[in-house]
Amino acid sequence: MxxxxxxxxxxxxxxxxxxxxxxxxxxxxxxxxxxxxxxxxxxxxxxxxxxxxxxxxxxxxxxxxxxxxxxxxxxxxxxxxxxxxxxxxxxxxxxxxxxxxxxxxxxxxxxxxxxxxxxxxxxxxxxxxxxxxxxxxxxxxxxxxxxxxxxxxxxxxxxxxxxxxxxxxxxxxxxxxxxxxxxWRGRSDLFPWLVAAGTVALFVVLFPSLAGWGLLLGAISGAVVAGLSHDN
Amino acid sequence: MTTEIWWTVLGLGAASYAIRLGGFFLALRLPQSGAWARGLDALPGCLIMALVALMMIKGGVIEWVAGLIALLVAAKTRNLPISMLAGVSVVAGLRLFV
Incomplete structure (x- = not known):
């Protein structure tokens, strides 16, 4: 309490x-x-x-x-x-x-x-x-x-x-x-962040009207890459 | 139109609340260590990076310059209001003169 x-x-x-x-x-x-x-x-x-x-x-x-x-x-x-x-x-x-x-x-x-x-x-x-x-x-x-x-x-x-x-x-x-x-927590963030930004960019170029889904997909892709990497 | 607006307000309000609640309950079910935890820890950074990328794609040269300056000021000062002020002033200044 x-x-x-x-x-x-x-x-x-x-x-x-x-x-x-x-x-x-x-x-x-x-x-x-x-x-x-x-x-x-x-x-x-x-x-x-x-x-x-x-x-x-x-x-x-x-x-x-x-x-x-x-x-x-x-x-x-x-x-x-x-x-x-x-x-x-x-x-x-x-x-x-x-x-x-x-x-x-x-x-x-x-x-x-x-x-x-x-x-x-x-x-x-x-x-x-x-x-x-x-x-x-x-x-x-x-x-x-x-x-x-x-x-x-x-x-x-x-x-x-x-x-x-x-x-x-x-x-x-x-x-x-x-x-x-x-x-930014250090070099291990570089690849996940690039994946997040790159995914959004690609998604918005392909589907300009679906920015919301692009955001979600970008953030999750970055997190997945971070989760799967082993150099913790 | 006015009925349509009310249904949209209520529907989107309910959906937004369900999304907010859903995230918390989703996190409760995810493991606290290993790959899931590493991914969840990286999520805020990846989300903000994704938001910034989207905003930069929508912007032009003025926004890119201002964004870079705001980033440098933030890296140097780690001060949110000052960095915000720097970015806004640069955009206002450049829009005035360019």
């Missing part, structure tokens, strides 16, 4: 470490809210989608499919394909979730995003494993910012300057790139 003060400080630390990612997500959230309301989503619909799906690229793709008239099923499949990579993230959150009561597991997986990888990495750089409450604090802040920024975009819906003019659309890309040096 943890002392409440430890729980509280872990939650706050997680929220603090999430701030840069939350900032990057906010620009994306405003953009989604804007697009959604222009595509005929009501305020409540945009809000619900951000709260329930909690994945920017998946939401944008589903929105795109709907407005293209592809139908509900196609929109769900396309969005789910992009969110499929979160399966790999909750899998790697295992040690923080295991042996927790069911409702904490239910909440913990709900808050898992790409940014959770960043949090786990930040904790690791500090020499500790990311704890449950640390991930919860970060995830809760991100969800809050995500839903709030979606609402702002949905309400304003016009008159916002193009974020691309300020390079803000690059913020999320920069976050992922900045994670790479910390994730």
């Amino acid at each position: 943890q002392a409440p003060s430890t729980t509280r400080s872990e939650i706050l630390l997680g929220a603090r470490d999430m701030l840069p990612m939350a900032l990057a997500a906010a620009t994306y959230g405003v953009a989604f809210g804007l697009l959604a309301s222009q595509s005929g989503f009501s305020f409540l619909q945009s809000l619900s989608m951000s709260a329930m799906v909690f994945g920017g690229s998946a939401q944008l793709v589903a929105l795109d499919q709907l407005t293209a008239g592809a139908g509900v099923a196609a929109a769900i499949v396309a969005g789910a394909a992009l969110n499929m990579r979160i399966l790999l993230i909750t899998a790697s959150m295992r040690s923080a979730l295991v042996q927790r009561p069911w409702w904490q597991i239910a909440t913990g997986v709900y808050l898992a995003t790409d940014a959770s990888v960043a949090l786990m990495q930040t904790a690791k750089n500090r020499g500790a494993l990311a704890s449950y409450w640390y991930l919860l604090g970060g995830g809760a802040l991100l969800l809050l910012v995500w839903v709030a920024s979606t609402s702002i975009g949905a309400v304003l819906s016009q008159g916002i300057p193009d974020p691309a003019r300020f390079g803000l659309d690059f913020a999320i890309v920069a976050v992922f790139i900045a994670l790479l040096p910390g994730l």
